[in-house]
Amino acid sequence: MxxxxxxxxxxxxxxxxxxxxxxxxxxxxxxxxxxxPLGIGPEPAxxxxxxxxxxxxxxxxxxxLGLPRLFHADYLDGTLEQxxxxxSPLALLIAGKMLxxxxxxxxxxxxxAPVLGLQFGLDAASxxxxxxxxxxxTPLLSLIGxxxxxxxxxxxGGGVLLAxxxxxxxxxxxxxxxxxxxxxxxxxxxxxxxxxxxxxLALAVFFAPWATTAALRIALE
Amino acid sequence: MNLINWFRYASPQSFYPLAGRMIxxxxxxxxxxxxxxxxxxxxxxxxxxxxxxxxxxxxxxVPASWMSMVIYLAMAFxxxxxxxxxxxLSSMMAQALAPTGALxxxxxxxxxxxxxxxxxxxxxxxxxRLTSELILFFLYVGxxxxxxxxxxxxxxxxxxxxxxxxxxxxxxIIYFSVKWWNTLHQGSSINLTRAxxxxxxxxxxxxxxxxxxxxxxxxxxxxxxxxxxLERERHSEWVKHALE
Numbered sequence: 001m002x003x004x005x006x007x008x009x010x011x012x013x014x015x016x017x018x019x020x021x022x023x024x025x026x027x028x029x030x031x032x033x034x035x036x037p038l039g040i041g042p043e044p045a046x047x048x049x050x051x052x053x054x055x056x057x058x059x060x061x062x063x064x065l066g067l068p069r070l071f072h073a074d075y076l077d078g079t080l081e082q083x084x085x086x087x088s089p090l091a092l093l094i095a096g097k098m099l100x101x102x103x104x105x106x107x108x109x110x111x112x113a114p115v116l117g118l119q120f121g122l123d124a125a126s127x128x129x130x131x132x133x134x135x136x137x138t139p140l141l142s143l144i145g146x147x148x149x150x151x152x153x154x155x156x157g158g159g160v161l162l163a164x165x166x167x168x169x170x171x172x173x174x175x176x177x178x179x180x181x182x183x184x185x186x187x188x189x190x191x192x193x194x195x196x197x198x199x200x201l202a203l204a205v206f207f208a209p210w211a212t213t214a215a216l217r218i219a220l221e
Numbered sequence: 222m223n224l225i226n227w228f229r230y231a232s233p234q235s236f237y238p239l240a241g242r243m244i245x246x247x248x249x250x251x252x253x254x255x256x257x258x259x260x261x262x263x264x265x266x267x268x269x270x271x272x273x274x275x276x277x278x279x280x281x282x283v284p285a286s287w288m289s290m291v292i293y294l295a296m297a298f299x300x301x302x303x304x305x306x307x308x309x310l311s312s313m314m315a316q317a318l319a320p321t322g323a324l325x326x327x328x329x330x331x332x333x334x335x336x337x338x339x340x341x342x343x344x345x346x347x348x349x350r351l352t353s354e355l356i357l358f359f360l361y362v363g364x365x366x367x368x369x370x371x372x373x374x375x376x377x378x379x380x381x382x383x384x385x386x387x388x389x390x391x392x393x394i395i396y397f398s399v400k401w402w403n404t405l406h407q408g409s410s411i412n413l414t415r416a417x418x419x420x421x422x423x424x425x426x427x428x429x430x431x432x433x434x435x436x437x438x439x440x441x442x443x444x445x446x447x448x449x450x451l452e453r454e455r456h457s458e459w460v461k462h463a464l465e
Contacts, residue, residue, distance in 0.1 A: 147383075151367060151380050152370075155371055155380075156370045157370055161366055164359075164362065168359040168391075171356060171399070172395055172398035179402060196398075200394070211387060214383055215380065218379040218380055219380075221376065
């Protein structure tokens with residue numbers, strides 16, 4: 001567990017010393033969300049209806065931005081090889097890097113989303129549900145995305161390829177995440193969606209570090 | 222003890238001539254089943270009471286959908302086998318199957334649109350099956366894109382195998398999530414299973430066409446497999462002899 005925390009702490013520290021990378025992704029999120037009313041028109045009823053989907057899709061794309069960086073620098077300077085040789089299991093260290101990715105790319109979105117939701121006229125209950133669904137869903141995005149990042153490590157056209165690989169796998173998260181907010185707005189209970197989202201998260205926490213490690217070992221061969 | 226050598230055909234060298242002998246056989250079977258299937262589906266199967274003549278597209282649509290799903294499973298199976306046992310031929314088989322699978326998924330989507338326009342009055346609905354077929358097509362595209370982006374064939378095989386296995390775990394999750402999403406959002410406006418029980422001859426035509434699609438897929442995958450074998454093993458001695 002110490003190894004996991006150390007790996008996470010290292011990545012967070014590195015990112016905080018070069019804040020631009022993280023801030024770019026966050027501003028990207030804000031800008032994409034603001035583009036939708038400009039493209040669709042300012043009718044409040046319509047905006048309120050599309051808000052969950054728009055915010056969730058924007059969150060999806062914003063987490064995608066940080067993924068190519070997840071392993072790339074460590075791969076180039078050999079840190080990743082040292083991690084693979086270190087006495088603590090590689091899967092734990094990778095889980096630490098995933099945690100750091102979520103703290104840097106996922107958590108800010110959870111905090112910002114209600115503010116943006118206000119612009120779309122969501123009521124308080126829906127805003128709370130939006131935050132909560134993102135809190136459950138964004139770790140899932142980091143976990144699934146890390147698998148794609150490991151597979152495309154050092155590959156030609158990595159960034160675009162990563163999006164093509166990962167976006168289809170994001171679909172269930174999008175459906176249940178945006179669905180929870182939509183169900184809350186419509187006055188139906190969101191428990192079903194949240195339970196499924198939590199179930200997916202439990203599955204991914206177990207399998208994703210393992211699959212990512214397997215993919216990284218192939219890249220390191 | 223060792224009565225059967227299970228790995229005899231696991232080497233490209235011994236499988237190459239065997240595949241060469243199997244391909245004509247599967248082409249002939251594909252033509253025979255295809256001719257019989259088309260004859261049954263165009264001349265024998267009765268006109269549908271509700272859907273008229275337009276329903277006949279299902280004789281292509283349904284087999285293509287089936288094949289697109291079966292081939293994904295087969296591809297993941299061979300890719301996983303290649304990853305576990307480190308057999309070259311299994312990974313080549315997975316690579317050879319992917320384009321045919323993508324073709325079947327695309328064919329299924331296109332013929333589905335042709336069927337949807339006269340029957341539902343629209344080219345596309347966000348029905349659970351249509352959407353999951355579209356996502357299956359995306360998964361094929363991702364697999365092919367990943368394999369072709371990596372120059373080292375061994376690494377391409379292994380990375381592709383992991384992606385195919387991740388995909389297989391996700392296919393049921395995606396299918397059910399899309400299904401539940403669909404029922405929550407628009408209710409059961411259109412139900413594909415609504416059609417009345419099928420006439421015997423319609424079922425016969427569909428089965429014959431499905432067999433034709435199976436045979437075609439096997440033949441064309443083996444053909445592609447032979448080309449991949451030659452390309453990858455081009456520096457070895459047996460390829461020089463095989464091409465003489």
